Amino acid sequence: MIISGILTGEISSSYIYLISYSQYIYIGETGSHPAVRWGNHLGKRGTFLVNLYEMEGEQLSSEEDIFFISIKCNEIDCEDVYKRKIARRAVEAELHRSYALNPDVFGPDSRIISRPPSDPVWQSFRFDPCTIAKEIYSEISKRYQEWKLS
Known part of the structure; x- marks a missing residue:
C-alpha cells in the first residue's frame, strides 16, 4: 500500500x-x-486536458503520474470578498511570470500549458502579489523537486 497524498x-x-x-x-x-x-480539469472539457491536447497534441497516459500541489493563501482571504478572485488572479499572473523567468526548476524540457490571466495592475491589495508569488513558487518548486526525486 502506498499513500499517494x-x-x-x-x-x-x-x-x-x-x-x-x-x-x-x-x-x-x-x-x-x-x-x-482538479476534478474539473481532468474532465472531458477541463482546461488542463483541453490545453494539453490543443497546445501539445498530448493525451493523458494511465501509466504516467500527475503531480498536484495547492497553496492556501490566507493573505488573499483577508481581502474584501469581492476582490479575492482578482487578488488570486494577480498572484497567478505573477506565478506565470516566475515560470517564464525560471522554468528549469521543473526540468529543461518543461512547458507551460496554462494561459496567464490579465494582470490587474489597476488594483491594490493589502499584500504584494509579487512577494506572495515568489514564496509560492519557491515552495512549489521545492515540493516538485522532492516528488521527482522520490
Missing part, C-alpha cells in the same frame, strides 16, 4: 495550485477546494 482545506478559500504531467505545467487559482477544481 493527503489534501485538507476549507471548501471555500483562496488557493493557488500547480498541476504537472510529464513535462507540462499548469498554474491556476480557485476559490473552492482544490480537489473540486
Whole structure:
C-alpha cells in the first residue's frame, strides 16, 4: 500500500495550485477546494486536458503520474470578498511570470500549458502579489523537486 497524498482545506478559500504531467505545467487559482477544481480539469472539457491536447497534441497516459500541489493563501482571504478572485488572479499572473523567468526548476524540457490571466495592475491589495508569488513558487518548486526525486 502506498499513500499517494493527503489534501485538507476549507471548501471555500483562496488557493493557488500547480498541476504537472510529464513535462507540462499548469498554474491556476480557485476559490473552492482544490480537489473540486482538479476534478474539473481532468474532465472531458477541463482546461488542463483541453490545453494539453490543443497546445501539445498530448493525451493523458494511465501509466504516467500527475503531480498536484495547492497553496492556501490566507493573505488573499483577508481581502474584501469581492476582490479575492482578482487578488488570486494577480498572484497567478505573477506565478506565470516566475515560470517564464525560471522554468528549469521543473526540468529543461518543461512547458507551460496554462494561459496567464490579465494582470490587474489597476488594483491594490493589502499584500504584494509579487512577494506572495515568489514564496509560492519557491515552495512549489521545492515540493516538485522532492516528488521527482522520490
